[in-house]
Amino acid sequence: MTANGWLQIALFTVLIALLVRPLGGYMTRVFHGEPTALGRLLGPVERGIYRLAGIDATAEHKWLEYAIALIAFNAVGVAALYALQRLQGVLPLNPQNLAAVAPELALNTAVSFTTNTSWQSYAGETTLGYLAQMAGITVQSFLSAATGIAVGIALVRGFARRHSHTIGNFWVDMTRALLYVLLPITVAATLFLVWQGIPQTLDGSMGVTTIEGGQQLIARGPVASQIAVKMLSSDGGGFFNVNSAHPFENPTAATNLLEMLLIFAIGASFANTFGRMIGSERQGWALLAAMGILYAIGVVAVFAAEAQGNPSLAALGIDQTPSALQAGGNMEGKEVRFGTAASALFATVTTDSSSGAVNAMHDSFTPLGGGVLLANMMLDEVIIGGVGSGLFGMLLFAIVAVFVAGLMIGRTPEFVGKKIAATEVKMTMIALLCIPLVILGLAAAASVTGPGLTSLGNAGPHGFSEILYAFTSGAATNGSAFAGLNANTPFYNLTLALAMFVGRYFVIMPVLAIAGSLAAKQIVPRSAGTLPTGGGLFVMFLVGVICIVGGLTFFPALSLGPIAEHLAMVAGRLS
């Protein structure tokens, strides 16, 4: 592990910490409907959208109305993205004349991007035309992120309001998230990325003569605009097959840093927005501290594992030490431009969040490094997490934590002034249990059936890790691929679509139900019997609950995959 590597990790962490208050405060003003710097420019646009769509911005939704609006909107999104892919052969802006996408792949991709997962069973540059990329993939990056923000804000309102039967207006929350949060940051980031050399063109692939005299087609397109929102929305779906390892998606150290900042920006700031909206920034910092501790453990573990290198190669006398000529460590599947530190940091950031963008191939990480990436996703994407979904995931664990603490001290559990009753605990358990059910159930099915096993690139524990990673990535709406698994088969396209669908909507519904239930309650004044939830003790308790729940649920599966592979590698028995 080099000082340079630690410096990169420290710089990123400090920059994110500095971003939290300004962006958190800005989002609070946006969702309180207060004037913002962009209000004069975007206010007329917002009002125009409401007029055009016939939305009464003053009318609010009960939680079930909010949920049904969300379901209907997302169903239309899936249908539209599916149609764009199936019809791309006859639609314009397809300079490579790419054929229609196969039905089950189109379904998988439509569900993937509508659920903010961005699992890709296809290679972008050889499968999707520019119209499908721009009007399909990029638009859904915006809309799925806005959906996540809307659900997050609805839950925050549940904690903040008293005796309210409504949790906000879904259409207004979507519009404000899009107009005031996602669009302005995306425009600014796109300009930066273009400046750094990322292509933004509607011209087709460019034919070039290589140094050796051969002919090569270099894919390009409207890349920069898609990459900016791909990162900001924590969607992560790449324009190119190798995602942010491609020099046209991530050409410089500056773009690498910006892309990681974009992934964490809204998720980290949302904790501050939560604190402000409930009237106690301290509570927001407590949630962010729990996220930060888990992030720190993850990044140190992955960096340490990757910097140590592969003992099997060391036994062959191969030099893996860092020097002026090489980054050192386990460099298989990593960009020489980024080395082990920036790859380990990016991989941690992308699996902590629901991004799924990669700048190195996770399949080539050491067993422990890859295992940590898996574990990050298995913790329900609460370590910063997805845009909006990270906060509501963390709040679900906070409800479990105060419930367990309440049982331990014999008091009725309460969190930020709201009594947590049987209803909230039932909804929380439903939300938290459906993800492991899908991951472990489908991974088990794939591990013992022909269609599941024929797609594998590796046998043994690593092969199992590939299957487990795919379903974990899908159900946790992450979307990163471990690689080594051919997922473009009817079996994986359909089962992964199911995992993504359940992982998104079967969590969102109970979350909105909790929001509705909490909003109707009164706020209980603090008393001597109130468990303090804004301090270090609760933060550590919350981290413990997350680790124990995640650990107990997934440890057996991790034992069969990365842990078994690590032990085999250390014992020199890895073939």
Next chain:
Amino acid sequence: MSDLLMLALVVAAFAGAAVYAQFCDAITRRPAADRETER
């Protein structure tokens, strides 16, 4: 596989999500004992 089958899967999935939302709503309608606890 045909587009019709894929469309049927999408409709079934979102209809399932709507039914699931109704199921959550049924649980959320708080029983008297729950309200008593809150008091």
